[in-house]
Structures are given as structure tokens and as C-alpha cells.
Amino acid sequence: MEQKQQTLPARKNIALVAHDGKKAALQAWCSKHKDDLSRHTLYGTGTTGHLIERNTGLEVIKLLSGPMGGDQQLGAKIAEHEIHMLIFFWDPLASQPHDPDVKALLRLAAVWNIPVACNEVSADMILSSSLMHSELERTLPDYEKYLATRQVNL
Numbered sequence: 021m022e023q024k025q026q027t028l029p030a031r032k033n034i035a036l037v038a039h040d041g042k043k044a045a046l047q048a049w050c051s052k053h054k055d056d057l058s059r060h061t062l063y064g065t066g067t068t069g070h071l072i073e074r075n076t077g078l079e080v081i082k083l084l085s086g087p088m089g090g091d092q093q094l095g096a097k098i099a100e101h102e103i104h105m106l107i108f109f110w111d112p113l114a115s116q117p118h119d120p121d122v123k124a125l126l127r128l129a130a131v132w133n134i135p136v137a138c139n140e141v142s143a144d145m146i147l148s149s150s151l152m153h154s155e156l157e158r159t160l161p162d163y164e165k166y167l168a169t170r171q172v173n174l
């Protein structure tokens with residue numbers, strides 16, 4: 021697959037998601053980093069987003085609850101380049117009814133090469149990066165070239 025370069029903006033659209041066993045940890049992390057996070061646009065799955073808004077005062081664009089399609093909505097927004105970063109405190113000690121959706125979300129974050137943190141210390145490292153509040157170059161699949169090749173070869 022051919023790749024191309026794209027610039028992620030200084031003010032990023034950040035997706036915040038946590039499984040039930042990790043919701044308290046994500047809310048605490050958001051409270052701790054409220055000033056930094058308020059410089060960006062925040063998205064969240066339904067329950068996570070509501071809890072963060074209620075308990076931190078941060079504004080969150082809320083999608084559907086994860087098991088009802090929220091993870092898939094976030095995945096679509098990553099593929100459409102609307103989401104620039106994913107903070108996903110998934111729970112490695114609990115099974116999820118929507119495990120295929122969880123995998124799909126993480127897969128699309130890898131496909132489109134956005135920064136991802138799946139635990140608190142990774143989220144701390146990402147947020148403390150000098151790139152957090154500045155533009156950031158990313159390599160990503162050249163979709164237009166991919167489509168053109170398929171139209172010719174199939």
C-alpha cells in the first residue's frame with residue numbers, strides 16, 4: 021500500500037473511551053489533565069463521555085454507548101480523519117459482549133496511524149509530548165491511489 025503524509029492539527033480531536041472497570045481511572049486521568057485536555061476537542065462513547073462531562077466539567081461530544089455502536093462510530097471517524105488520537109482504557113480482565121467492535125476500533129487506529137494509549141502511563145506519556153499541542157506529521161495509507169489501483173486491476 022502506498023503511503024502519504026498528512027499533518028494532524030495542533031488542536032486535536034481526541035476520543036476518550038473506557039470499559040466499565042476502567043471508567044473511574046479514566047475520569048481521574050481526565051481531571052488530572054483537565055487544562056491540557058481543554059485545549060482540544062473531546063469525543064467519547066456514550067457512558068464514558070457523560071461521566072467525564074459530569075465529573076470533570078470538560079465538554080465531550082458524545083456518541084452512542086460502546087456496545088450499542090459507539091466503538092464503530094469512533095472507528096468510522098478515524099477512517100474519515102475526524103479523530104486524531106485515541107485514549108482507550110480497555111479492561112484486560114473483563115470480557116466484553118462487543119469484543120469484535122473493540123478490536124475493530126483498535127485496528128482502524130493502527131491502519132490510520134493515529135496515536136493510541138491503552139493504559140494510564142501511555143496516556144501520560146502522550147499528553148506530556150511536545151507534539152501534543154503542535155502540528156504532527158503522520159504517514160497514512162494513500163487511499164486515492166489504493167482505489168485507483170483496485171479500479172484498474174479488479
Ligand SMILES: O=C(CO)COP(=O)(O)O
Pocket residue numbers: 037038039040064065066067068069084085086087090091122
Ligand atoms: O464499551 C465501550 C468501549 O468498548 C465504552 O462504551 P461506554 O462509554 O458507553 O460504556
